[in-house]
Amino acid sequence: MKLIKIDSIEKKDHPLDYKRYYNAKAVFESVMDSVEEIPIQIMIEHTPLGPTKVDIELKTHPKAGPILMATKQIKEKVMQMDKEGVFD
Numbered sequence: 001m002k003l004i005k006i007d008s009i010e011k012k013d014h015p016l017d018y019k020r021y022y023n024a025k026a027v028f029e030s031v032m033d034s035v036e037e038i039p040i041q042i043m044i045e046h047t048p049l050g051p052t053k054v055d056i057e058l059k060t061h062p063k064a065g066p067i068l069m070a071t072k073q074i075k076e077k078v079m080q081m082d083k084e085g086v087f088d
Contacts (some may be wrong), residue, residue, distance in 0.1 A: 001028050001029070001030050001031070001062060001064055001065030001066075001069060001070060002028065002029050002073075003026060003027070003028055003070070003073040003074060003077055004027045004028060004029050004035070005026075005027050006024050006025070006026050006027070006040075006074065006077055006078065006081065007024065007025055007027065008023075008024055008025045009022050009023075009024040009086070009087070010022060010023045010024070018045060018046045018047075019043060019044070019045045019046075020043070020044045020045075020087060021041065021042070021043050022041070022042040022043075022044075022087065023039070023040070023041055023042075024039075024040055024041075024042060025037045025038065025039055025040065026038045026040050026058075026070070026074050028062060028065070028070065030063075030064040030065065031064065032064070034064070036062060036063055036064070038058055038059070038060055038062055038070070039058075039059035039060060040056055040057060040058055040059060040074060041056070041057040041059065042054070042055075042056060042074075042078055042087075043055040043056075043057075044078070044082055044087060052079065052082065054075050054078050054079055054082075056071050056074045056075055056078070058070065058071065
């Protein structure tokens with residue numbers, strides 16, 4: 001299972017400035033070349049000591065592939081996209 005992209009990103013209102021919440025869809029390609037969209041919730045938190053913390057909640061389980069691998073790929077992609085300014 002390979003993460004292709006994260007799209008349909010929608011920001012959710014949150015009263016705390018250092019936390020940002022988003023709803024999105026993670027698009028995966030499985031070994032059998034089928035494409036699967038998984039709805040996700042993303043939380044990006046800027047901690048007081050500097051590093052950024054990313055939490056992912058999968059709204060549905062992937063049909064093919066382990067959940068841990070999917071979550072790790074999504075977190076890495078979200079961190080990269082956040083550095084590029086996509087989540088501002």
